[in-house]
Amino acid sequence: MTELDLLYSEVEEDLRSAVRAVLADRCPPQALLTRCEGPEPQDPGLWRTLAQELGVVALQVPEALGGAGASLRETAVVLEELGRACAPVPFLGSAVLATTVLLAAGDRAAGEWPALCAGDRTAALAVPLSTAPDAPFPLGVRADAAGGLTGAVTSVADVPGVGLLIVPADGPAGPGLYAVDAADVTVTARGSLDLTRPLADLRLDGAPGRLLVGPDQAEAVLWEALLTGAGLLASEQLGLAEWCLATTVAYLRERRQFGRVVGSFQALKHRLADLWLDIAGARAAARAAADALATGSADAAVLVAVAASHCGAVAVRAAEEAVQLHGGIGMTWEHPVHLYLKRAKADQLALGTPGRHRASLATLATLPAPGGPLPRMPHV
């Protein structure tokens, strides 16, 4: 194992400050509440600001392609802030999942970068948001010899307003990842538990597709994209959990009952101390996963499994404690904490549940399940 760097660099802290300032300005909790019931649950204006003013929608894209030439570590820092703000932007789908595939596609994706880096267009990976890295390659869409794609994909994240869809499909020569223009696909919105990350079902009827990654690499690239997504989602979960803890602490320092500040009651203090402890662990785990992914470490799969399972559970617990400790007010639609609860619960299912990630350690860490040989782990 190489030495992991688990700290935040000065550059990363500067990046964090810049993103945090924009989000504080552009999506305060009250605006979130209004937006998520409106016609445009995601905020294209905010996306353009993130792209054009901060240049953070293509952080790990090489400068030669129009990106920032940074690493997945910086991308993870942005996700922490997006999680903290519960921000309604397609960052996970476009800047993480789709971008990982497009980078792996090399020259075949060259034409996509200008619009993506400028924030004029977003991309999404057409798999159900719940797809885990070790899931079998999806075969719900078939590609014909001419590149026409037919089939359906359900529960795809970050589709509203998307320009480019990356569709895994079963082609004549085997599995492939195809670029499809969203205009050629029938998109049906579906109700999402997470109001700030909408879902849609896709229907393709001979939609023209362009092969990005062919059968020799398609499974590995899709795995890499999902693994990267799951690993970086841990950073979003960390930011979300930090918001929940900080907001709850602030509330309990103000709220009085029984002639005392509620935050002075020991039972609540101990629960929050335990939560803080778990969040400290989430910070270390999320950083470890981001660093390992950034350096292409052979240990990345293990560290992603650890981070995804730990952070997924911690974010839910933080949000549930926040709702509970806000008392009645935390149950109201007007208070934004429910948006975090919904995001946390949906994130827990996204790209593999904590249990699913832990199960992958049976192979990755040689902790075999009862009976039978070790399951084969693809691409590791």
Added chain:
Amino acid sequence: MTELDLLYSEVEEDLRSAVRAVLADRCPPQALLTRCEGPEPQDPGLWRTLAQELGVVALQVPEALGGAGASLRETAVVLEELGRACAPVPFLGSAVLATTVLLAAGDRAAGEWPALCAGDRTAALAVPLSTAPDAPFPLGVRADAAGGLTGAVTSVADVPGVGLLIVPADGPAGPGLYAVDAADVTVTARGSLDLTRPLADLRLDGAPGRLLVGPDQAEAVLWEALLTGAGLLASEQLGLAEWCLATTVAYLRERRQFGRVVGSFQALKHRLADLWLDIAGARAAARAAADALATGSADAAVLVAVAASHCGAVAVRAAEEAVQLHGGIGMTWEHPVHLYLKRAKADQLALGTPGRHRASLATLATLPAPGGPLPRMPHV
């Protein structure tokens, strides 16, 4: 499902009071500490008192055989009190496990009752204490055609001072349960985590055995004995947990730190409230299992699995909380709480761990495990 009776009858409460008074007199905590490092970790004098003064060592044995003609419900009440006192007597081995087999053996066991009911002799079931009801029939001892038994059994409970051993063995016609005189067996004591329930390894070299239950019934009778044992052990665990809670509450009402009674600190109060809640559940579950076993209900296996898994975990938690909340004093050899911790942890392994009992619900309650058909459940 027939209606369960989950209450304690007046007769049962009277029985409880009598047993409790004897135990308070004859094995107070300090005496326990002295005994468990002495040459006789179990207390034959106390056993005779329980037999002759209270008549509780053969409660569910019909009066015609010299027993009390009561039911397993009363036996469970006695176990609650024995658990509360962490009493060093072979009740589980003799009055529960062995007695269940002997009752099933009918006339073949007739000669054993006088000495057993009088408390002059105890019996033990020669299986490892950790054996779960759904374990395969043990084949570590072979019986020859003349009834000579050869083989070994490890970690048998309640052997010191035992007269009669009931040995499962693989005979010429199949599995059987044999009566063996303990004098014919090589007994080697082994260190036991539970200081008040010693363990021994048995070695048989052609020991004369008398067939109690033959191949047609042996598996079913052994299952019944282990199921009864696991179901009634829940009552011991209940009594143990109640002692731990009550002792901890009493200590925390006295102990002062920071100018306050420690029991007024809210974090501790909430933990003890949660523990009390789990113990209330343990009481209902243990009663349900005892009642179902007593009435021979078809639902007994489910209720035993529920009681064994819940009570096994609750007793350990109660003991662990007791140690923790007693602070340093709870870690000392002089304070008896460690005896309860050791009993609780050993009880958790005895006759199947909580996880093992829960797993049996996959079949019993039709909650199938992933993949494959339902495992077959013997004798249900």
Added chain:
Amino acid sequence: MTTADELVTRTAELLAAHDPAATEPLEFLRARFDAGLAWVHFPPGLGGLGAPRALQAVVDAELAAAGAPDNDPRRIGIGLGMAAPTILRYGTEEQKRRFLRPLWTGEEVWCQLFSEPGAGSDLAALATRAVRDGGGPDAGWTVDGQKVWTSSAHLARWAILLARTDPDVPKHQGISYFVCDMTDPGVDVRPLRQLTGEAEFNEVFLTGVRIPDAHRLGAVGEGWRIAQTTLNNERVAIGGQRTPREGGLIGILAETWRRRPELRTHELHQRLLQGWTDAEVLRLTGERLRQQLAVGQPGPEGAAAKLAFARLAQELTGLEVELLAEEGLGYGDWTMSRPELVDFTGRDAGYRYLRAKGNSIEGGSSEILRNIIAERVLGLPAEPRSDKDVPWKESAR
């Protein structure tokens, strides 16, 4: 004492005199009340016969078998579970005669005006004021304040109301208990939307609401003590319900598990087995409580059943969403609506997950219930308090 046989006879007489098939439901319910078969443990003349509470089941079974209408107890639960026992115990004869019959028949729905934005767990800190308006036979009270978390307020004819009548004494001593007319023009009911999207509750603004002194329940300043009766009855009602194995949320979960083998994993299986066991233990605990009540030995398990239920409901609904995976990411409908009844089973897993969050807050938070168990059941000392002996108006809030 009235026996089961007598009740069977009386029920048969009621049915003979009022054929359910040929009688308006309301008319039948009034006749049932007048026959003392509404709640048999209530006194004669007030819908009961002074019989043991446990015998109600006999009457209910007979009437159900005969196809008689019921009074839709879920719709009028607050009246039945909270207002009625309080009125019975503290009300004047006139109040009992006026309120209990239409309460039980469902003609008049009741709601509860206790909690306030600044008085949740610390209910005794409530700030809604009731000021006496003059003397004489017309004397009454004028009430101003804001209440919150009021279910059924938009349907209710009457409310039980706690208001501060004396701010100069310590907070528990200056509260009185009233029956408030929800049709008073000073009562403004506004829906309070929850995280599920629904507005199951309301905020209630009280501005110059007039309450005649005859609608005061119990003595002036005794409101806190009387409210304890109301709240204890609420908790017993929750804990004492009889449920079959796999009743409620665990049943929904187990059914999904059986029907959809493709969702199963070993991790989820372990949690399912744990949840199933927990549900069964809770069911047995409730059953034991019920048996204790039936023989007149109420145990403290009642106060705890709500706590245990909340914990289990949150565990099971969280698990259900995870089990459903892709489907769990969805949510049926966020549109604001005003349900008359809360039905956990009728909507999707996401709704159940969110709604269950309220179980540990509404009707006494889990934190308050743990305090109660620790102090009243285990006898652990209360925490040091500074707010009990100072006049309410001087206390820090």
Added chain:
Amino acid sequence: MTTADELVTRTAELLAAHDPAATEPLEFLRARFDAGLAWVHFPPGLGGLGAPRALQAVVDAELAAAGAPDNDPRRIGIGLGMAAPTILRYGTEEQKRRFLRPLWTGEEVWCQLFSEPGAGSDLAALATRAVRDGGGPDAGWTVDGQKVWTSSAHLARWAILLARTDPDVPKHQGISYFVCDMTDPGVDVRPLRQLTGEAEFNEVFLTGVRIPDAHRLGAVGEGWRIAQTTLNNERVAIGGQRTPREGGLIGILAETWRRRPELRTHELHQRLLQGWTDAEVLRLTGERLRQQLAVGQPGPEGAAAKLAFARLAQELTGLEVELLAEEGLGYGDWTMSRPELVDFTGRDAGYRYLRAKGNSIEGGSSEILRNIIAERVLGLPAEPRSDKDVPWKESAR
């Protein structure tokens, strides 16, 4: 500032002057101390060079490679982790010169006399009295009292001791900090047997123990403040250790799992996976803390590592006993013994299970650590206290 290269050079010089193969270990250790390579962040002349703490690893690696003896840090952990930093910060020049060198070389073992039977979590309630005995150049203190939970007391030459020097002021203000000579005839060390059967700790009875004023550390009445340095150093020492993946208890458990497939069940597998993940998260948390310390940004994670470690150790050892099933029912040896070192890995699962219970009590209970995190890290208010401002002798105990 001293660089890594300089340290490599100095270490080479030490090794050249004192060939480890040909030098008595104690002589080598003294030479190492005198060369400033004992703890490089200590000042010159006191075993260090005023170098960054992180560079110690460079020296250690060079010396280990050369086969040099070490000072057996586990045997003298209390001296290194608690006494030394406190003496460095609060000791006089003379105290530093007298105590630090034999402390570091291991010639003199140290123990800690803080806790008392009546002062555990509430350490400031301690009742051991130190009374000044006359004036003049011989002036000193006479100490009487009882201490408990003292590891190494039977091996120790010196103790750090908290005693009450002024009972007339509030409890935190009347405590002073001393160095106590464990060979004083008034010191009576008795083994304190634990639930494992071992007597790892001691009770220490102090009867008329004389301590010269020159062995007072810091000002009279400053003992509480100084003790905070000692305790913080203890916790940082616990949290800042570097461990490889599967180091410690999880490694033992994982090895058993791999070696013995017949013990595996799905329930245990799920708990193993959870425990493995928890252990890895804790390892990464410690590693992050270490990296923060190395760049001079100590985070609050240090205070929490002990809390997390105790939780994990108890979880893993409980699981190990369950995994072993029949074997878990056994226990190697209950005979009382007095181990010099606590070694979790050297005994059986039952021992580990029992010993781990102490992890959440010794060195600051988990409850006290949660208070510390809640108040110092999260900024939540302290509980109302009645014992801080009254004279110690009047406070309720």
